[in-house]
Amino acid sequence: MAGLAACLLILQYDVHPFIGNTFGPLIFMICVLGGLGDMIGGFVAAFLMSQIIAIGGYYFSTELSYVFAFTFFIVLMFLRPHGVLSR
């Protein structure tokens, strides 16, 4: 499935041996935000993070949008340590 996602992504990004470094930390965040091992949680978390990055990038600069996304991640880790859909 990761291969499928990568195939879809290269339509928008270029291909070089270091693509993974760009997405690495962000992917870790989204997986952990969704809860480790929770598929639907990962889905929800991915949409959540991408909306924050996109909307934050619209109102502030693009790099600051990532800062907001990661700060949101830290705060949410304090509130829901086991992922967004946990109880």
Place this chain on the structure above:
Amino acid sequence: MTARHAILAILLAALATLPQVVPPYFMHLLIQILLWGFVYTSWSIMGRFGFVSLGHGAFMGVGAYVPALLWNYFGVTPWIGIPLGISLAVVLALVIGYPCFRLKVVGHYFALVTLALGQVVMLSIVAARDVTGGSLGFTPKAVGYSWFALQFPQKAYFYVIALALWFAGLAVWYWVDRGIGREALDAISEDEEAAATIGINVIREKRSPHSAAPSMGNI
């Protein structure tokens, strides 16, 4: 014990006379080795108690940029700037660490929180590129030979500073080792362990980056 002390004394004498006999490139390498050894020691003080942090670079960044910014923009001497940077990094560690250990964010989640912290600090420094120079980095103003600004034309001074820092790092390691000692992975003793550990390691590794920056600027 005396044989071990004799060997240590001989090694110390050899290390002390090294600056005279060694070409500048090797000196540069040695300073790098000592400084990075110091940083890794501070990281592993935290790691050995089970708190793997992937965001140690955040503390290094804060500790390096605060004295450099203060020196370039306000002329504040690094003798004041470095303790200020250390205390700011400690504050950052406590702000992140205290809620983590109150709310039981440990293990994999803690590693990811520190990774996020590292990314936040790096992106903030890059985003503020009018002030901090962004991705191009930040060089302290060079004034040549000055104790006030901690800048020296020869590398031997930096070598001595790096050596002293490295020994200080080892001393902190031994202090932590003898003092707390056991791997307190119980949930009960984790609380006071964890906060203390984050604070200690952040304190120690702050002084290294500012020594590195002027040495680079003076090549």
